[in-house]
Amino acid sequence: GAVVSQHPSRVICKSGTSVKIECRSLDFQATTMFWYRQFPKKSLMLMATSNEGSKATYEQGVEKDKFLINHASLTLSTLTVTSAHPEDSSFYICSARELNGGIADTQYFGPGTRLTVL
Amino acid sequence: QQQVKQSPQSLIVQKGGISIINCAYENTAFDYFPWYQQFPGKGPALLIAIRPDVSEKKEGRFTISFNKSAKQFSLHIMDSQPGDSATYFCAATIQGAQKLVFGQGTRLTINP
Numbered sequence: 116g117a118v119v120s121q122h123p124s125r126v127i128c129k130s131g132t133s134v135k136i137e138c139r140s141l142d143f144q145a146t147t148m149f150w151y152r153q154f155p156k157k158s159l160m161l162m163a164t165s166n167e168g169s170k171a172t173y174e175q176g177v178e179k180d181k182f183l184i185n186h187a188s189l190t191l192s193t194l195t196v197t198s199a200h201p202e203d204s205s206f207y208i209c210s211a212r213e214l215n216g217g218i219a220d221t222q223y224f225g226p227g228t229r230l231t232v233l
Numbered sequence: 234q235q236q237v238k239q240s241p242q243s244l245i246v247q248k249g250g251i252s253i254i255n256c257a258y259e260n261t262a263f264d265y266f267p268w269y270q271q272f273p274g275k276g277p278a279l280l281i282a283i284r285p286d287v288s289e290k291k292e293g294r295f296t297i298s299f300n301k302s303a304k305q306f307s308l309h310i311m312d313s314q315p316g317d318s319a320t321y322f323c324a325a326t327i328q329g330a331q332k333l334v335f336g337q338g339t340r341l342t343i344n345p
Contacts, residue, residue: 119276121276147331149331149332149333156338156340157337157338158322158335158336158337158338159277159322159335161332161333164331164332206274208276208277210276212331221267221279221282222267222279222333223279224269224276224277224278224279225276226275226276227274227275227276229274
């Protein structure tokens, strides 16, 4: 159980375009999902916390107009990188917190999306 | 005070040996400490977790040791195998606060 999927797993786009990444909890409901960014050989950097039906909470230094997050249902959150630039190239990972189940505060991570902006 | 310090940054262990990764924290409000394993190009996977009301938790070859007074916890991998080669992250959180605070990660290599 507790499987989180991400789509796409890898995306290459041109500078100036927008890219949408989907995060789904496959076998549980998640009121809260998280979006992380990870640079090579580095730890995970939390970008934002997404609660179903409400606006996302962004970490300091993360541009909310550039990284649009939508959490429309208990199993789906999306991250849209708008007007992507090469410096946005990174590994983006989502996680989902299980609702009233399992061990409290357990976050289950998706497999990640590798974004390359040319 | 929100930091979790992890060491070593990298670790090489012979097959069959014991791998030990250490983490230290400052915030005494932290009350849940998970460990994650990450393979290259993949997302982190929950390995084992502990709460501060116990000093040790064991699951198969993986053991967490927790020292509340020292504000330290460690991951021990017994009989380390080449398949254990991965990056390991410790983390800490306050239940209800949602956010995980991650350590810097340890790249573990098990030599055959």
